Amino acid sequence: MEYLIVKWLHVLSSTVLFGTGIGSAFYMLVASLNRDPRSVLLVVRYVVIADWIFTATTVVLQPLTGFYLVHLAGIPYTSRWIVWSTILYLVAGACWLPVVWLQIRMRELGRAAVAGNTALPPLYWRCLRIWVALGIPAFLALVIVFYLMVAKPA
Numbered sequence: 001m002e003y004l005i006v007k008w009l010h011v012l013s014s015t016v017l018f019g020t021g022i023g024s025a026f027y028m029l030v031a032s033l034n035r036d037p038r039s040v041l042l043v044v045r046y047v048v049i050a051d052w053i054f055t056a057t058t059v060v061l062q063p064l065t066g067f068y069l070v071h072l073a074g075i076p077y078t079s080r081w082i083v084w085s086t087i088l089y090l091v092a093g094a095c096w097l098p099v100v101w102l103q104i105r106m107r108e109l110g111r112a113a114v115a116g117n118t119a120l121p122p123l124y125w126r127c128l129r130i131w132v133a134l135g136i137p138a139f140l141a142l143v144i145v146f147y148l149m150v151a152k153p154a
Contacts, residue, residue, distance in 0.1 A: 037113035
Protein backbone atom coordinates (compact mmCIF):
# COMPACT_ATOMS: atom_id res chain seq x y z
CA MET A 1 0.00 0.00 0.00
CA GLU A 2 2.83 2.41 0.84
CA TYR A 3 4.40 1.86 -2.60
CA LEU A 4 1.09 2.59 -4.37
CA ILE A 5 0.52 5.80 -2.40
CA VAL A 6 4.04 7.06 -3.12
CA LYS A 7 3.71 6.05 -6.78
CA TRP A 8 0.37 7.89 -7.01
CA LEU A 9 1.97 11.02 -5.50
CA HIS A 10 4.88 10.71 -7.93
CA VAL A 11 2.63 10.36 -10.99
CA LEU A 12 0.29 13.11 -9.81
CA SER A 13 3.12 15.54 -9.11
CA SER A 14 4.78 14.78 -12.45
CA THR A 15 1.49 15.52 -14.17
CA VAL A 16 1.16 18.82 -12.30
CA LEU A 17 4.79 19.72 -13.07
CA PHE A 18 4.51 18.94 -16.78
CA GLY A 19 1.00 20.35 -17.18
CA THR A 20 1.83 23.61 -15.43
CA GLY A 21 4.93 23.98 -17.57
CA ILE A 22 3.15 23.34 -20.87
CA GLY A 23 0.16 25.50 -19.95
CA SER A 24 2.29 28.37 -18.68
CA ALA A 25 4.50 28.26 -21.76
CA PHE A 26 1.52 28.27 -24.10
CA TYR A 27 -0.31 31.15 -22.45
CA MET A 28 2.81 33.23 -21.96
CA LEU A 29 3.92 32.78 -25.57
CA VAL A 30 0.44 33.57 -26.94
CA ALA A 31 0.11 36.64 -24.72
CA SER A 32 3.57 37.84 -25.75
CA LEU A 33 2.91 37.38 -29.46
CA ASN A 34 -0.27 39.43 -28.97
CA ARG A 35 2.09 42.34 -28.06
CA ASP A 36 -0.47 43.93 -25.74
CA PRO A 37 1.38 44.97 -22.56
CA ARG A 38 -1.82 44.62 -20.47
CA SER A 39 -2.32 41.02 -21.63
CA VAL A 40 1.34 40.25 -21.10
CA LEU A 41 1.30 41.69 -17.60
CA LEU A 42 -1.80 39.73 -16.63
CA VAL A 43 -0.59 36.40 -18.01
CA VAL A 44 3.04 36.67 -16.87
CA ARG A 45 1.88 37.68 -13.40
CA TYR A 46 -0.17 34.48 -13.14
CA VAL A 47 2.59 32.36 -14.68
CA VAL A 48 4.97 33.55 -11.94
CA ILE A 49 2.38 32.69 -9.29
CA ALA A 50 1.75 29.26 -10.85
CA ASP A 51 5.48 28.56 -10.89
CA TRP A 52 5.76 29.27 -7.17
CA ILE A 53 2.63 27.34 -6.19
CA PHE A 54 2.72 24.35 -8.53
CA THR A 55 6.12 24.03 -10.18
CA ALA A 56 8.27 24.75 -7.13
CA THR A 57 6.24 22.30 -5.04
CA THR A 58 6.44 19.49 -7.56
CA VAL A 59 10.11 20.16 -8.32
CA VAL A 60 10.77 19.18 -4.70
CA LEU A 61 8.19 16.37 -4.54
CA GLN A 62 9.38 14.59 -7.69
CA PRO A 63 12.87 13.55 -6.52
CA LEU A 64 11.63 12.80 -3.00
CA THR A 65 8.93 10.42 -4.20
CA GLY A 66 11.07 9.10 -7.06
CA PHE A 67 14.04 8.13 -4.93
CA TYR A 68 11.74 6.72 -2.29
CA LEU A 69 10.08 4.54 -4.94
CA VAL A 70 13.50 3.33 -6.06
CA HIS A 71 14.28 2.48 -2.44
CA LEU A 72 10.95 0.69 -1.87
CA ALA A 73 11.30 -1.29 -5.09
CA GLY A 74 14.89 -2.28 -4.31
CA ILE A 75 16.14 -0.87 -7.62
CA PRO A 76 19.82 0.09 -7.59
CA TYR A 77 20.31 3.86 -7.68
CA THR A 78 23.04 3.22 -10.24
CA SER A 79 20.62 1.72 -12.75
CA ARG A 80 21.22 3.39 -16.09
CA TRP A 81 17.65 4.72 -16.42
CA ILE A 82 17.73 6.14 -12.87
CA VAL A 83 21.04 7.89 -13.51
CA TRP A 84 19.86 9.33 -16.84
CA SER A 85 16.52 10.39 -15.38
CA THR A 86 18.33 12.20 -12.59
CA ILE A 87 20.75 13.93 -14.98
CA LEU A 88 17.93 15.02 -17.29
CA TYR A 89 15.83 16.20 -14.35
CA LEU A 90 18.77 18.33 -13.21
CA VAL A 91 19.14 19.71 -16.75
CA ALA A 92 15.45 20.70 -16.72
CA GLY A 93 15.91 22.28 -13.28
CA ALA A 94 19.01 24.18 -14.42
CA CYS A 95 16.91 25.63 -17.24
CA TRP A 96 13.94 26.37 -15.00
CA LEU A 97 15.78 28.48 -12.41
CA PRO A 98 16.81 31.23 -14.86
CA VAL A 99 13.36 30.98 -16.49
CA VAL A 100 11.76 31.94 -13.18
CA TRP A 101 14.04 34.97 -12.94
CA LEU A 102 13.27 35.89 -16.57
CA GLN A 103 9.52 35.63 -15.94
CA ILE A 104 9.79 37.96 -12.96
CA ARG A 105 11.84 40.39 -15.07
CA MET A 106 9.34 40.16 -17.94
CA ARG A 107 6.47 40.80 -15.53
CA GLU A 108 8.19 43.97 -14.34
CA LEU A 109 8.86 45.08 -17.93
CA GLY A 110 5.18 44.50 -18.69
CA ARG A 111 4.18 46.47 -15.60
CA ALA A 112 6.39 49.40 -16.67
CA ALA A 113 4.96 49.33 -20.20
CA VAL A 114 1.40 49.40 -18.86
CA ALA A 115 2.21 52.19 -16.40
CA GLY A 116 3.87 54.27 -19.11
CA ASN A 117 1.30 53.34 -21.74
CA THR A 118 4.12 52.22 -24.04
CA ALA A 119 4.96 49.14 -26.08
CA LEU A 120 6.94 46.32 -24.56
CA PRO A 121 10.64 47.28 -24.69
CA PRO A 122 13.30 45.44 -26.70
CA LEU A 123 14.61 43.93 -23.43
CA TYR A 124 11.28 42.11 -23.03
CA TRP A 125 11.73 40.44 -26.42
CA ARG A 126 15.34 39.53 -25.62
CA CYS A 127 14.15 37.93 -22.36
CA LEU A 128 11.42 36.07 -24.27
CA ARG A 129 13.94 34.63 -26.75
CA ILE A 130 16.14 33.38 -23.88
CA TRP A 131 13.03 32.07 -22.08
CA VAL A 132 12.09 30.03 -25.17
CA ALA A 133 15.68 28.86 -25.67
CA LEU A 134 15.76 27.54 -22.09
CA GLY A 135 12.26 26.09 -22.28
CA ILE A 136 12.99 23.82 -25.25
CA PRO A 137 15.76 21.75 -23.62
CA ALA A 138 13.82 21.65 -20.32
CA PHE A 139 10.75 20.33 -22.14
CA LEU A 140 12.74 17.74 -24.10
CA ALA A 141 14.57 16.60 -20.96
CA LEU A 142 11.29 16.03 -19.13
CA VAL A 143 9.78 14.18 -22.11
CA ILE A 144 12.76 11.81 -22.05
CA VAL A 145 12.43 11.42 -18.26
CA PHE A 146 8.77 10.45 -18.77
CA TYR A 147 9.86 7.81 -21.27
CA LEU A 148 12.54 6.47 -18.93
CA MET A 149 10.10 6.31 -16.02
CA VAL A 150 7.57 4.32 -18.05
CA ALA A 151 9.90 2.10 -20.10
CA LYS A 152 12.63 1.57 -17.47
CA PRO A 153 15.06 0.34 -20.14
CA ALA A 154 17.81 -2.00 -18.99
